[in-house]
Amino acid sequence: MEQLLARLYNCYRSKNNFERRLGIWPAGFDKDDVMYMDAAFGDYPHYLPTAAQDHLKSGFTGWxxxxxxxxxxxxxxxxxxxxxxxxxxxxxxxxxxxxxxxxxxxxxxxxxxxxxxxxxxxxxxxxxxxxxxxxxxxxxxxxxxxxxxxxxxxxxxxxxxxxxxxxxxxxxxxxxxxxxxxxxxxxxxxxxxxxxxxxxxxxGNQAVPKSVKDFVVLRTEKDKRSAWLKWAPVEDAYAYNIYIGTEPDKLYNCIMIYNTNEYWYKGMDKNKTYYFSIEAINESGVSQKTKVAAVN
The missing domain is CATH 2.60.120.260 (Galactose-binding domain-like)
Structure with a gap:
């Protein structure tokens, strides 16, 4: 069986007002020299590469x-x-x-x-x-x-x-x-x-969650670096993955959200169009991702 790597924060508690939490994820440049990072399910078990690997293909175990x-x-x-x-x-x-x-x-x-x-x-x-x-x-x-x-x-x-x-x-x-x-x-x-x-x-040996509905991204006019993301909660989901990118086929950033159906995102360049998609997560797997939405 292949070795597995759980990519974990090296400090997993809060005992002081200043602490470091470090994460290590695969990164690189695609054929168009656009930098990518595979952060989806970033602290869940992943297969540990034993040779050169295309990190655009996820090593997530599915566990x-x-x-x-x-x-x-x-x-x-x-x-x-x-x-x-x-x-x-x-x-x-x-x-x-x-x-x-x-x-x-x-x-x-x-x-x-x-x-x-x-x-x-x-x-x-x-x-x-x-x-x-x-x-x-x-x-x-x-x-x-x-x-x-x-x-x-x-x-x-x-x-x-x-x-x-x-x-x-x-x-x-x-x-x-x-x-x-x-x-x-x-x-x-x-x-x-x-x-x-x-x-x-x-x-969990049950059905995977249904797809997310009513996913909206509201980019503020006052500060276009920020956006409010909201969606209808999926009944049998405990978390969601939000995928973000500056091209519709390059959603290289991923944020996992637990136990809520909204998120305030503050990581955009004010002069660029951004693209978003979301999937629901439960103990048995993930839903289909929503259609990619463009936000100007």
Whole structure:
């Protein structure tokens, strides 16, 4: 099986008023010397190239996020660091247990029997006792899966891990059918057992969402660098990809929007025509993109 690359922010939490969040995406120049960037599904699993590759052809695996804002249960909760903050796709929130003890856990319900291909574990810092990089720290955990929330099987055992994995990515050799995924703490390098993102990837085995309707782009006259994008919400979608470009066949910019049906875009050159299209996303895939709309 080909290796996979999850293209992730290197910092996935908010603990200060100034932090860097870096993303790396394939980029290049097309045959017309127009620069492109493949940012669609930018922090979902992608195939890792093993040789020269045409990055205009996406390496996205097609594995969708299965547990966005789905029900979560936990062993304990510290203050207002609520359980659902581990599945809300916000870099500013996280869940924390009351302790960093072995046996603390977090469990996510996918809402139905799904095909699970990969899990990403993003830790958060809560009551850390040291700052900076050290070579003698490590995380240890176990991942479990279940079809009914009663009988559990090991998905991945990292109880003997000796490396620092604050943002760990586990790709399964063979996908499994599961409804529940549980992360059990074995060892924390410091502080409480805290998770900023427990992300489960695969396929929900349901119908893909319907296409977006009533997509409009209203470019302001006062400042043509900005536009208000709005569309009718798709009932079975949890997110949308907005594609943007300066030519109708070169929509090289992509913005993913969660849980809303509007967006204020401020990235245009005031003297250029821009082109837009949008697609809906759910646990089973994506809709057809809307017809490309030109905005002068």
């Amino acid at each position: 969708m996020l299965l547990n966005y804002n789905k029900p979560v249960t936990v062993s304990s909760t510290l203050g207002s660091f609520y359980a659902n903050s581990a599945v809300d796709e916000s870099i500013k929130t996280y869940w924390s247990a009351k302790t960093g003890d072995k046996g603390e856990w977090i469990q996510t319900d996918l809402g139905g029997l799904s095909t699970v291909n990969a899990v990403q574990v993003n830790y958060a810092d809560q009551d850390a006792e040291f700052l900076g990089k050290r070579q003698d720290i490590y995380h240890q955990y176990k991942l479990w899966y279940s079809t009914d929330g009663v009988k559990w099987k090991i998905l991945k055992d990292k109880s003997t891990n000796k490396t620092d994995v604050p943002h760990d990515y586990v790709e399964l050799e063979q996908p499994v059918k599961a409804r529940f995924i549980k992360l059990e703490n074995i060892h924390m390098p410091t502080g409480k057992f805290a998770i900023s993102g427990l992300r489960v990837f695969g396929n």
